[in-house]
Structure formats: C-alpha cells, structure tokens
Amino acid sequence: MELNTMDNSPLTTNNERSEATNYDSKQFVVFRVANEEYGVDIKMITTIERIMGIARVPKTPAYIKGVINLRGEVIPVICLREKFDLPSVEYSEDTRIVIFKIEDSAVGIIVDSVAEVIQLTEDDIEKISSFTNSKISEHLMGVGKLENRIITLLNLEKIVLQ
Amino acid sequence: MDMGQYLEIFIEESKEHLQRMNECLLQLEKETNDIGTINELFRVAHTLKGMSGTMGYSKMATLTHDLEDVLDGFRSAKLFITPETLDLLFKCLDALENYVENIVNTGNEGDDDYKELIDALSLVAEGKPITEAKQNTVIKPETNTTVVPQIEDAGQLIIKYNEYDKNVIQKANEQGMNVFKIDIILDKGCLLKAARAFIIFQILERYSEIIKASPSVEDIEDEKFDFSFTVVVITEQAKKVLEQELNSVAEVNEVVIKPVIAEQISISDSHESTGQNPTQADVKVNEIKVETSNATTPKNIDASTAKSKKTGKTVRVDIDRLDILMNLVSELIIIKNGFEDLDGMSKANTYNESLEYLERVTTNLHDAVMKVRMVPVETVFNRFPRLIRDLSKDLNKDIELVMSGEETELDRTVIDEIGDPLIHILRNSADHGLESQKARIEAGKSQTGHIYLRAYQDGNNVVIEVEDDGQGINVEKVRNKIVERGLLSEDIAQNLADRDIIDYLFKPSFSTADKITDVSGRGVGLDVVKTKIETLGGVVEVDTEMGKGSKFIIRLPLTLAIIQALLVLIGKEKYAIPLNSIKEIININEEDIKQVQKQEVMLLRNMVIPIVRLDKILDVPNRDETNGKKQLTVVIVKKGDKLSGFVVDSLIGQQETVIKSLGKILSGIKCIAGATILGDGNVALIIDVNSLA
Numbered sequence: 066m067e068l069n070t071m072d073n074s075p076l077t078t079n080n081e082r083s084e085a086t087n088y089d090s091k092q093f094v095v096f097r098v099a100n101e102e103y104g105v106d107i108k109m110i111t112t113i114e115r116i117m118g119i120a121r122v123p124k125t126p127a128y129i130k131g132v133i134n135l136r137g138e139v140i141p142v143i144c145l146r147e148k149f150d151l152p153s154v155e156y157s158e159d160t161r162i163v164i165f166k167i168e169d170s171a172v173g174i175i176v177d178s179v180a181e182v183i184q185l186t187e188d189d190i191e192k193i194s195s196f197t198n199s200k201i202s203e204h205l206m207g208v209g210k211l212e213n214r215i216i217t218l219l220n221l222e223k224i225v226l227q
Numbered sequence: 228m229d230m231g232q233y234l235e236i237f238i239e240e241s242k243e244h245l246q247r248m249n250e251c252l253l254q255l256e257k258e259t260n261d262i263g264t265i266n267e268l269f270r271v272a273h274t275l276k277g278m279s280g281t282m283g284y285s286k287m288a289t290l291t292h293d294l295e296d297v298l299d300g301f302r303s304a305k306l307f308i309t310p311e312t313l314d315l316l317f318k319c320l321d322a323l324e325n326y327v328e329n330i331v332n333t334g335n336e337g338d339d340d341y342k343e344l345i346d347a348l349s350l351v352a353e354g355k356p357i358t359e360a361k362q363n364t365v366i367k368p369e370t371n372t373t374v375v376p377q378i379e380d381a382g383q384l385i386i387k388y389n390e391y392d393k394n395v396i397q398k399a400n401e402q403g404m405n406v407f408k409i410d411i412i413l414d415k416g417c418l419l420k421a422a423r424a425f426i427i428f429q430i431l432e433r434y435s436e437i438i439k440a441s442p443s444v445e446d447i448e449d450e451k452f453d454f455s456f457t458v459v460v461i462t463e464q465a466k467k468v469l470e471q472e473l474n475s476v477a478e479v480n481e482v483v484i485k486p487v488i489a490e491q492i493s494i495s496d497s498h499e500s501t502g503q504n505p506t507q508a509d510v511k512v513n514e515i516k517v518e519t520s521n522a523t524t525p526k527n528i529d530a531s532t533a534k535s536k537k538t539g540k541t542v543r544v545d546i547d548r549l550d551i552l553m554n555l556v557s558e559l560i561i562i563k564n565g566f567e568d569l570d571g572m573s574k575a576n577t578y579n580e581s582l583e584y585l586e587r588v589t590t591n592l593h594d595a596v597m598k599v600r601m602v603p604v605e606t607v608f609n610r611f612p613r614l615i616r617d618l619s620k621d622l623n624k625d626i627e628l629v630m631s632g633e634e635t636e637l638d639r640t641v642i643d644e645i646g647d648p649l650i651h652i653l654r655n656s657a658d659h660g661l662e663s664q665k666a667r668i669e670a671g672k673s674q675t676g677h678i679y680l681r682a683y684q685d686g687n688n689v690v691i692e693v694e695d696d697g698q699g700i701n702v703e704k705v706r707n708k709i710v711e712r713g714l715l716s717e718d719i720a721q722n723l724a725d726r727d728i729i730d731y732l733f734k735p736s737f738s739t740a741d742k743i744t745d746v747s748g749r750g751v752g753l754d755v756v757k758t759k760i761e762t763l764g765g766v767v768e769v770d771t772e773m774g775k776g777s778k779f780i781i782r783l784p785l786t787l788a789i790i791q792a793l794l795v796l797i798g799k800e801k802y803a804i805p806l807n808s809i810k811e812i813i814n815i816n817e818e819d820i821k822q823v824q825k826q827e828v829m830l831l832r833n834m835v836i837p838i839v840r841l842d843k844i845l846d847v848p849n850r851d852e853t854n855g856k857k858q859l860t861v862v863i864v865k866k867g868d869k870l871s872g873f874v875v876d877s878l879i880g881q882q883e884t885v886i887k888s889l890g891k892i893l894s895g896i897k898c899i900a901g902a903t904i905l906g907d908g909n910v911a912l913i914i915d916v917n918s919l920a
Binding site: 117118120121122123124125129131132133134137138139140141168170171172225226 | 554557558561800801844845846847848887888889890891892893896897898899902904908909910911912
C-alpha cells in the first residue's frame with residue numbers, strides 16, 4: 066500500500082477497527098532510510114508530511130535540521146540519516162517528515178520514504194539482544210519479522226531525547 | 228455537600244477580602260477614628276466568617292468570628308483602637324492569609340488554630356471596660372454602653388427615631404392607629420435566630436407595618452443580634468392580638484409590647500450621624516432611649532457598599548481559554564501577513580479594501596484580547612504599603628511609600644511574576660538605601676525616608692521604578708568588594724565605568740552589606756531579580772547618586788505574545804529582531820570597525836559600541852564572507868541603556884510577529900528567543916537581543 070494518499074491525514078483513525086479484529090497485533094508504520102526498513106508504532110504518529118521549508122536553528126546538534134511550520138505550530142525536525150551517521154542525500158519526491166508526539170510536544174523525523182502500514186503480533190517481534198553493536202541498536206525496541214522482511218522497530222523517545 | 232467547585236471562588240474572594248482588610252487596617256492606622264473604615268472592616272470580617280464557615284473551614288471561621296467581636300466593639304465605640312490592638316489585627320490578618328495560603332496549597336486550612344490570637348482578641352473584646360470609653364474626650368450618653376441588648380432588662384432596648392419616624396408615628400396616632408414598640412426575646416436555646424426572626428416578621432407584617440427595628444432588619448437577617456430585638460410597628464390591631472400571635476411562635480421567650488406616643492419621642496440631632504460626636508440626645512421618656520452608635524450603622528453600611536463597588540468587579544477568565552483565543556488571533560495575523568506577501572497582481576479596490584478590513588479586524592481583535600489579559604499593577608502594588616509598614620517597624624526607620632501609576636496595566640503572566648522581584652528591590656531600598664533616622668538628620672534630610680514606587684507606560688514597555696532618597700550606592704565600596712572577592716583584578720576594576728561596577732550587584736551571591744540583617748544582605752536577591760525580569764523579557768537598570776538616593780528601573784514588555792519586529796537577512800536565512808530593542812539602523816564602511824582587545828567596536832556619535840557579527844554568532848552556513856561590498860548594515864540595539872551593533876546582510880522590513888516557542892526539545896538555546904511564522908509559511912527565528920548585546 067502506498068502511503069502517499071495519506072499525507073496530511075492522521076493515521077490513527079484506522080487503528081480501532083483493526084485492533085478489534087486482532088487483539089495481539091499492533092500496527093506499525095514502515096519507512097525507509099538508506100535501504101533499511103524501520104517501523105514505528107502507529108499510535109505515536111500524528112501525521113506524515115511532504116518535505117517543506119526547514120529553518121535552521123543555530124547552536125544545535127547536526128542531526129536537528131531545524132524547525133518547520135506545521136499549520137501554525139513550530140516543530141523541530143530530526144534527520145534520521147544524520148542521527149544514524151549515514152551519508153546524507155538530497156531530498157526527493159519521496160522524502161517525508163513523520164510527525165509524532167513525545168511527552169506532549171510534537172517532533173518530526175525526516176525519512177527517505179514511507180512504505181506502508183503493517184500488522185505485527187507479539188510473536189513476530191524479536192526482542193533485541195546483543196546481536197548488533199552499532200550505534201543504531203540503542204534506539205531500537207525490537208526487530209519485526211514479516212514474511213522474509215526484517216523491519217527494525219524504533220524507540221522514538223530514545224532518539225529524540227538523547 | 229461537595230464544596231470543591233466553590234473552592235476557587237472562595238480562594239479568589241477571600242484574597243480580595245483580605246486585601247480589602249489590609250487596606251482598611253493601613254487606613255485605620257492613619258485615621259484611628261474613621262468609622263467608615265471600621266464598618267468596612269467589620270463587613271469584610273463578617274463576609275469572611277460566613278464564607279469560611281460555609282466552606283467548613285472552622286478554624287478560620289472561629290478566628291474571624293472573634294475578630295468580628297472586637298471590630299464590633301470598635302464600631303459601637305465600646306472599644307477604642309490602640310497601636311497594640313492594631314498590631315493584633317495585623318497579626319490576625321496574617322493568620323487569615325496563612326489559612327488561605329494553606330487552602331490554596333493543600334485544600335486544607337491547616338492545623339494552626341492561632342490560640343494566642345484568639346485569646347488576645349477575646350481579651351481585647353472584654354478588656355476594655357465602659358469606664359475607659361468614658362474617659363474619651365467625647366462624653367457619651369450612658370445608654371450608648373448598651374450595645375448588645377441584654378435579656379435581663381428588655382425595657383432598655385433602644386430605638387432611635389428621626390424626624391420622619393416621628394411624623395409617621397404622629398400621623399398614625401392622629402388616625403387612631405396603634406404604634407407599638409415590641410421587644411422580642413428569643414429562647415436561649417434557639418438555634419436559627421434569623422429564621423425565627425423571619426417568622427416573627429412575617430406575622431407582624433400580616434397585622435401591621437414595621438417602621439423601625441433595632442438592630443436593623445439587615446442585621447437581624449444576618450443573625451447579628453443576641454437573643455432579643457426590638458421593632459416598632461403601626462397597626463390597627465390591639466396590643467393583645469399581637470401578643471397572642473407572637474407568643475404562639477416557638478422558641479420565643481418573652482414579648483413586651485408598649486405603646487409609642489409621638490409627643491414623647493425625642494429626635495436625635497443631625498450631627499450625631501457622623502458617629503463621632505454623639506450628644507446627650509437620649510431622653511428617658513417612656514423607656515424609649517436613643518441609641519446613637521447603632522443607628523448610624525445603616526448609613527455607614529451604605530457608604531461602605533458604595534466604596535466596595537468602586538474597588539472594581541473582576542471577571543475571572545480561565546487562562547487556557549484566553550490562550551486559545553490568543554492563538555486564533557495569531558492565526559489571523561499569519562493570514563494577514565500572507566495577504567501582504569501576495570504579489571500586487573490584482574490591484575483591484577476590493578482586494579485592498581478587504582485587506583485593510585482584515586488588518587483592522589486583526590488589530591482590534593488583538594487589542595481586545597490583550598485587554599482581557601491585562602491587569603493593573605495595582606494588584607501587585609497594593610500589598611506593598613503593608614510590607615513597608617512592617618519593614619519600617621523592623622528596621623526602626625520612618626519610611627513613607629509613595630505610589631503612583633497603579634492603574635498601569637500589564638500582561639497577566641507578567642503581573643504574576645513581578646511581585647517577588649519588586650519585594651526584593653523594595654526591601655533593598657528600605658534596608659540598604661535609606662539611612663537610619665539619625666544618619667538622615669545628620670545629613671540634613673527629613674527624618675522620614677521616602678520610597679517612590681512608580682509605574683508608567685513608555686511606548687511598548689511598562690516601566691516600574693523604585694526610587695529612594697537614601698544614601699545611594701557607594702560605587703567605590705562595590706569596586707573594592709569586587710577586587711576583594713577576586714572577581715576582577717584591581718587594575719581592571721579601577722578602569723571600569725561606574726555603571727559596569729554597579730552591574731556586579733546583580734551577580735549571584737554578591738552583597739556589599741557589612742552585616743547581614745533579617746531583611747537583606749545575604750547576597751541572594753538582586754541576581755534573582757535580574758534573572759526573573761529577564762525571563763519576562765525585561766531589563767533592570769540602576770541609577771544612583773551618592774548621598775541622594777538610588778533608582779531601580781524595570782522595563783517590561785507590554786505583551787509577551789505579539790511583537791513588532793524587523794526582519795533581516797543573514798546569508799540565506801531570515802531572522803527577526805524585536806523592534807522595541809532597536810535604536811537605529813546605520814550603514815558603515817568595513818574600515819570603520821576598529822579593534823579593542825580583540826573586540827570589534829565602532830564609533831557612533833562619539834560612543835564606542837561593540838559590534839556583533841550575527842553570521843558568526845549564529846553559524847550561518849555557505850556565506851560569501853566579503854560579499855564584495857564595503858558597506859555594512861548595522862542594526863543598533865539597546866539592552867537597558869547599553870548599545871551594541873548587529874551586523875546583518877540586508878533588511879527585509881517591519882512585521883507584526885507572533886512569538887512561538889521552539890518547544891521543549893529545543894529549549895535552552897541562548898541566542899534565540901523563539902520563532903515566528905512568516906507570510907510565506909516559513910519559519911524565522913527571533914533573535915534574543917538580551918543575550919547577544
């Protein structure tokens with residue numbers, strides 16, 4: 066499913082229905098950064114926006130790209146590539162800003178593209194052990210397995226607040 | 228019954244009443260005999276008693292009740308006000324404030340029952356015998372002493388008649404109607420006296436017309452009587468009928484009905500109603516006695532209610548709702564800015580008209596909303612007379628506080644925060660600023676020290692000044708202290724301007740006081756003052772002259788939400804500089820910039836002004852350094868009365884900007900005060916002049 070159609074609309078509206086059908090499963094929004102697939106619990110996400118003008122804020126870490134105006138609200142945005150020490154690329158047609166709420170304040174993350182919404186049950190999620198040692202692992206909640214895909218589940222709170 | 232929903236109202240109203248009480252007490256200290264003030268006090272105490280009782284705060288109710296007793300004594304001239312009793316009243320006020328404070332914090336009035344105050348109050352209430360009253364210059368008629376009607380001598384109940392009453396009674400007599408004076412004594416076990424009195428009134432009204440009552444009808448309804456009261460009625464019925472009817476009411480102990488004859492009524496002199504000079508107006512005709520002090524009460528109550536109306540009815544608005552309204556206005560302004568940015572393609576009149584209209588609407592809406600948020604500084608100032616009074620006692624100095632501009636309005640959020648800094652400064656002025664009485668006389672000054680507290684509006688700022696006519700700040704002493712504490716080397720300290728030396732007073736834990744007093748000198752204070760005022764977007768300055776006094780000047784922004792700003796371009800980025808901190812904008816040549824100890828400076832009309840290169844401070848990327856031009860645009864900003872020059876690439880223009888916070892995650896960035904949204908939807912950061920200048 067392409068998510069382009071869902072720009073500007075809260076994703077959480079679909080949530081209740083699917084939850085009613087399957088109590089054990091959770092929905093995750095899947096997006097891509099540098100050919101890897103990441104997932105975030107859909108309940109945390111408010112909207113997904115196309116890339117827009119970002120005002121740089123001085124004296125901040127490099128991964129904080131600046132602030133955007135989202136319908137009158139000033140929201141800081143974080144570049145996931147910078148955060149994960151990946152090489153930066155030009156923004157493209159597919160680049161999205163995923164807006165979510167943490168401790169009542171909105172934050173956006175820049176991702177290469179948003180792919181789809183998937184359902185994972187408890188069984189599909191593997192808790193992370195010490196199988197990776199990269200910088201990324203500290204931001205993880207677990208790894209989701211869907212057919213033969215591996216989806217890294219992010220702990221957004223850790224990413225934003227560290 | 229759940230009183231939770233009333234709690235907020237109770238707290239707000241209690242605070243208002245306590246404030247009123249405070250003002251009255253201060254007034255009373257000046258004019259001990261002002262019966263109007265005493266009545267007002269009594270009324271306030273009574274209201275507080277009722278309110279706290281209803282809310283179930285029994286300790287508070289007990290204290291106010293005892294307070295009321297004493298005040299009633301003053302009111303009826305049974306007791307006289309002495310400095311000691313006033314102190315006691317002030318202490319009671321503090322205790323009541325503590326109760327309210329406790330209720331605010333915990334929802335509970337607390338455990339302290341202020342036994343010693345209650346004891347003292349009851350001592351005062353009893354301890355002033357009638358004999359003392361007689362010693363007063365005013366010779367009071369004997370009857371005045373019986374304020375609270377005694378049950379034993381019901382016949383002594385007193386009623387005051389005026390000319391009009393007498394005429395009415397005379398007419399009634401002429402028409403063959405009966406005029407009776409009825410003393411009603413209730414059973415001592417009667418619980419709801421007011422209710423019982425109401426039933427009696429109902430019965431009486433069925434048969435007669437009540438023309439007079441003692442205590443007044445209002446007081447009776449408020450249960451402000453002991454167990455008996457007196458009414459005068461005109462009726463066609465015989466005495467017996469009334470007697471029978473009244474005796475049938477439960478809990479009525481005794482009814483004494485006596486006829487009143489007009490010729491036997493004496494009329495009290497007109498000037499008695501001043502309450503100051505009761506004359507020997509009582510005549511013992513028919514057991515009718517004239518009661519002066521009590522009869523003045525209704526009149527004074529009228530006066531005090533009129534006064535209380537003047538103190539202003541407040542509308543309490545949930546601040547959250549106001550903020551929503553505020554946000555809406557912000558949106559409107561953003562839309563307006565969007566309009567302005569539209570290219571003038573459609574120059575049709577309608578476009579301009581609607582744009583102007585929108586502008587007018589937004590301006591009005593902005594004003595209206597701001598007004599709702601505005602509160603007069605009076606709400607902060609009115610606690611200071613008491614503060615100064617206490618300080619003057621503690622420090623044994625004669626201090627007079629002169630306040631002006633109390634009606635100046637400030638944003639509610641600022642008002643809430645400005646109290647503590649002002650208290651610090653006032654204490655400072657009283658303790659360090661003003662000399663001791665002896666020193667003042669030696670210096671040829673008046674014994675009474677003055678502190679002037681002024682507020683006024685100055686453009687987009689509100690200025691609050693605290694000025695004293697004391698000794699002023701000893702700059703040399705501060706300079707020595709700086710060196711002593713190793714903050715600066717001697718050479719540097721000697722070369723610093725006085726103004727910069729005084730700035731050190733605002734550094735943390737810096738105190739020049741030789742000894743620490745209770746009031747101040749611990750070195751905490753002025754730095755807190757400064758921090759607080761800066762977080763409110765304001766500045767503090769000090770003006771001082773040795774031997775003449777010092778002046779603390781606080782400048783605060785009128786509003787915190789919408790400001791006029793100058794948009795500038797630095798590199799490719801747009802920044803906003805608040806207009807009220809901009810002094811002027813000039814163009815200079817690159818070579819006009821000189822170096823002083825690695826700090827770039829420029830000369831502006833013979834003033835040395837430090838230069839701040841915003842592109843460097845803000846790390847603006849990809850910027851062509853020289854830009855090929857020799858001319859630099861410098862925005863001269865003022866912080867207090869220090870100037871500095873901000874170098875920018877170019878100016879965009881002036882715009883009304885809505886300040887938005889950068890949010891929790893980006894908080895704590897020093898050079899940025901917030902963000903604003905431009906007409907094209909992009910974000911521009913607002914430069915924090917205070918931290919950069």
